[in-house]
Amino acid sequence: MNDKDLAKDTALPLEGERGGGLRTSASFIEQKVINDLAEGKNGGRLQTRFPPEPNGYLHIGHAKAIAIDFGLAKKYGGVCNLRFDDTNPQKEDTEYMDAIEQDIRWLGFEWGHIYNASDYFQELWDFAVWLIKQGRAYVDEQSSEEIAKQKGTTTSPGTNSPFRDRPVEENLRLFEFMNSGQCEPGTLVLRAKIDMAHPNMLFRDPLIYRVLNLPHIRTGNKWNAYPMYDFTHGQSDYLEGVTHSWCTLEFVEHRPLYDLFVGWMREWFESLAKAPQTPEGASMVQKLIDGGYVSPSGDEEGAYQGPRQTEFNKLNLNYTLMSKRNLLALVQNGFVSGWDDPRMPTICAFRRRGYSPESIINFINKIGYTTYDALNDFALLESAVREDLNSRATRVSAVVNPVKLVITNYPEGQVEELEAVNNPERPEEGTHTIEFSRELWIERDDFQPVAEKKFMRLAPGKEVRLKNAYIIKCNEEGDHPYDVDAEGNVTCIYATYDPETRSGQPGADRKIKGKTLHWLSCDHCLPAEVRMYERLWQVENPRDELARLQGEGLTNVEAMRQMMNPDSLHILQNCYVEKFVQSLPALTYLQFQRIGYFNIDTDSTPDHLVFNKTVGLKDNFKK
């Protein structure tokens, strides 16, 4: 057990209020924690773990696991460790480890320790050797096809391998050979001897070790045979002293196997403790006993009971594809610009898109943890981000689809500095100035040559207010209200301003029918690139649709292409923003007034400003 500190990660007080604060109803998982702590189980310890495989970037589904693994540990005075589930060197990379750590921190959580499943490769190996000696594991030399055939089906039992009763000595020799580097991958596997007729397919002599002959990101060339998930996860939890092991619903059927292997491992410890055969084994067991993790009898008051797995529903979002495998395919096929393409459901993409960590956690808490396979509405996530950004985003003016407006009675060359509130929700954040002059940019959508009935913006003969500035009136029909080009597009609008209505002056109180428009002074604003995003998928449930299309014979890539929204990205190059934003750092939360929430992209420079649309403002104006 190397010298890593396996000691007690936490000890909790049992009395006092836990999780005070907001009185939201506890999920069944949280309820179980409350009960366990009240009963003093595991000596009142709460220890969890977040166990990602470092084979991809974290997505918002992981945020749900993170929020409960770290969140409940934090709330109830326990500890959550980060454990990389690195048992398959074929797919894993340190690049992903770094990104995973960064994303967890960004979400606002801190781990007690970082562990790796590979830390336990030696213990798992020794345990497997013990199982072989016990006659509970054997080396099979059939091909994967033969093994699959013998497995039977969900409705019919399997048949025993001809190698099932191989003598112990031969098993030990072959298991050693599996790890020698000389063994051809795929030729030998170690299987647990359980029951080939078991109704749970996982119990039909599961493979617990396979030969890969690949170097590992952590252990290098030390190992050539690697343990499988089912033979690693529960034991790792157990060795670390995890009390509550939470995972998603597809692992429900793994739980009996998880419990079986943990139980066998406990037996192994007990046998070692009784008759220590090796100095290493004895000292390891002593450490476990000293740390209070393992009790030879297992039933003393307050002793560590071993980990308990509980499953909750994974996050499904409509119009969103979540699986890492498919996200990797999107990246590898160039359907998106990378893992942090703002259309991706990854944590890093949400960050770049302008979502705050608080909004993501709030969303997770709203949808809750149950055992129902729900399909959540993306609109709930959007409402969470709007709610959070409304109180924190700095208001600025931006014109994303500009058309020129000339104030004909405003003196040429005159410039006024007007005051703009940074955030009406937080007056303490102050104001900044914005220049006003004779020639302005306004939004093309804010003018109609012939206003439709409910249109309350600018039109010939109509009055509107310019935010923070003046009331203006568009020239009457017949008095040259606007210019058009050869195609009939409006190129310039003409209006007059009422000098008595400057914001802050008494005359500004005058009520008018028109709305308040945002604007930018042509000579005092900056060009900008604005990236507008729509949903990546056209179908509400891409997971099911992908499976359906593949069932019809399409390849994964073909199916994806067919399901994708061709209009998911619009890059607008002719936009303008006020100068104020030039000095702001990347990832600043902004609201482009009357348009939506935007974020300064990581690609943005003072010479080439780039913004990402986070989410639009709620729009009650429908045509």
Add this chain to the structure above:
RNA sequence: UGGGAUAUGGUGUAAUGGUAACACAACAGGUUUUGGUUCUGUUUUUCCUGGUUCGAAUCCGGGUAUCCCAACCA
């Protein structure tokens, strides 16, 4: 033709045998120098079917529907 899970408005989630509620969505209106925010109001719910009970979303029987399981992935 097996095993394991699940079912409450359009979408999620609560109600732990005692008046079915909350959020989002939708709709209507008030306030508003953002058609935002905020405030007020409205619409819509216990899968079906028997039973137990004074009383059932909850407990029991029988159906139905959906999800997961036959990777040398996790």
